[in-house]
Amino acid sequence: MAGEPQDDCLFCKIVAGHVPATIVRETETTVAFRDINPQAPTHVLVIPKAHYKNAAELAAAEPVLAADVLREAQSVADEEKLESYRVVFNTGAGAGQTVWHAHAHVLGGRGLQWPPG
Numbered sequence: 001m002a003g004e005p006q007d008d009c010l011f012c013k014i015v016a017g018h019v020p021a022t023i024v025r026e027t028e029t030t031v032a033f034r035d036i037n038p039q040a041p042t043h044v045l046v047i048p049k050a051h052y053k054n055a056a057e058l059a060a061a062e063p064v065l066a067a068d069v070l071r072e073a074q075s076v077a078d079e080e081k082l083e084s085y086r087v088v089f090n091t092g093a094g095a096g097q098t099v100w101h102a103h104a105h106v107l108g109g110r111g112l113q114w115p116p117g
Contacts (some may be wrong), residue, residue, distance in 0.1 A: 002061055003050040011101035015049045025076060029068045032076050032106075041109030042080045046072045051101055055089035058102040066102075073106045082108035088116070 005012040013019040014031065021033035024044055035043040048065050052058035059066040070087070077085045085108030090097040 002052055002057065006051050006101075009051055009101050010099050011045075011047050011103065012051050015047070024079065025072060027068065027072060029065055030072045032072055035105070039105075040107040040112070042082060042085070042107065044076045044080070044106045045103045046076060046106060047101060047103040053100045053102065054091040054097065055102050055104070056091055069102070069104050073104050076106045077108060080106075080108065082106075084108060084112075086112050086116075 005016065010019060014021045014033065021031075023031060023033045025032040025046075029049055030046055031049060032044050032046045035045055046069050048058060048062075048069055050058075050062065050065060052061060055066070058069070073087045085106055088105040088107065089102070090105070
C-alpha cells in the first residue's frame with residue numbers, strides 16, 4: 001500500500017535504521033543523507049519517511065509531505081552553505097531513477113551545466 005514501508009526498499013530500510021547512511025538532517029517526516037555515489041561535492045538525498053515510488057505519486061497522495069521534502073532540500077542547502085544548488089527528482093528508469101522510493105537529490109558545490117546530461 002502506498003505510504004507504507006516496503007520490505008524490499010533500500011530507503012525504507014534506511015528510515016527504519018536497518019541500513020546505515022550518513023544522515024545530515026532528520027525531521028518527523030523526512031530523512032536527508034549523503035549519496036553513496038556523489039555526482040557533486042555536495043550530493044544529499046532527501047526522502048519522505050513514507051514510501052511512494054516517485055515524486056509524482058508522492059505529490060498526488062500527500063502534497064504537504066512533498067512540500068516537506070522541498071523544504072528540507074532548502075535546509076540542506078543552507079547547512080551546506082550552498083549559494084547555488086540543484087534539486088532533482090528522477091522519475092522512471094529512463095530518467096535515472098534506481099531506487100523506487102521518492103527522493104530529491106540536492107546537488108551543489110560545483111558548476112552545474114544545463115541541460116543536465
